[in-house]
Amino acid sequence: MGEVQSQTVPHAVPWMPEETILNALEKVIDGFRRFRDDAMQTRPEFFEKLARQQTPKVMVIGCCDSRVDPAIITSADPGDLFILRNVANLVPPFEPDGARHGTSAALEFAVDGLKVEHIVVMGHAGCGGIRALLQRDPTQPSTDFIDVWMSQIDGVREQVLHDHAHVDAHEHQHICELESIKVSLKNLATFPWIAERLEQGTLQLHGWYYDIGRAQLMAYDAASDDFKPM
Ligand SMILES: [Zn+2]
Incomplete structure (x- = not known):
């Protein structure tokens, strides 16, 4: 070059x-x-x-946020991580409807083509996508694409606002960030070729949460339904 x-x-x-x-x-x-x-x-x-050739064993689904580059914060080498980044690190459910599903296409390539052994959904503190979800007016979209993209976790927003009515906006955001990771993990299992690999025990799903200010990484523990420091 x-x-x-x-x-x-x-x-x-x-x-x-x-x-x-x-x-x-x-x-x-x-x-x-x-x-x-x-x-x-x-x-x-x-x-x-x-x-x-590339032979990554780990796929990371992270947010586009400039502060949470999966390769940088894990000191990864080129070829280590197959990375997909979108707004708020969301995984939609399996929807083979003919539409252009960029996230699902990357998943198919990673799981079916590259045979990755781990998929990590990595959320983070101070996520602008989650902030947009909480601040948006569902009856009046104000963006061309972000509102529609984030509306896939409207259920998380409603649940959090209902179950945690007495906490402040900062805490709502934190809880939404964590809950949306759990939704993405559930959605991953709706893809038949992921479900099959999970069944075989050749693929593992992980939910991580990165705190930018503290450079701290938490991992979702399904047994306690909680995020714990790694
Ligand atoms: Zn984000």
């Missing part, structure tokens, strides 16, 4: 101050150059082998 010409970028996004764009993007490009130099100098054989 040739050198990236960062001067060309402002023309692509004319509505942002030139300096902001250059600083932010230069950091990204500079980061890539350091990654490339390190990769080629210290582990060229590793990357040569990696170029031929």
Whole structure:
């Protein structure tokens, strides 16, 4: 790959101050150059082998949030994690209705094609998607796509607001973040090829919750129906 010409970028996004764009993007490009130099100098054989195939054993379904990159917070190597990220790390149920299901397509590829052995649904504190779910007016969608996407866990919102009527908005959000992970775990089991692998004991599902400020990871424990520090 040739050198990236960062001067060309402002023309692509004319509505942002030139300096902001250059600083932010230069950091990204500079980061890539350091990654490339390190990769080629210290582990060229590793990357040569990696170029031929991927054999990840773990799939992570995380949120798009910039602070919760699964590969960074687990110190993963390229090839370790098959990662799907969407708004609020949601897994819809199995719905073979002909619509364009990006999340389900990634699941099929990971489970049926790559034969991953673990699927981790990783939620996080301060999730903007969950905040949107709690703040939205169900009778008046205010976004093109986010409201509809988040409406798949309207049941979680209703349940939490009903069962925890006397806690504040911050606590509602925290409980919704945890409960939505449990819904995604249940939905994963509705995919026939996942259910089959669970039955065979060749696939395990995990619910994790990442606290950004404390860099703490919690894991869902089905026996106690609770999240415990890892
Ligand atoms: Zn999020």
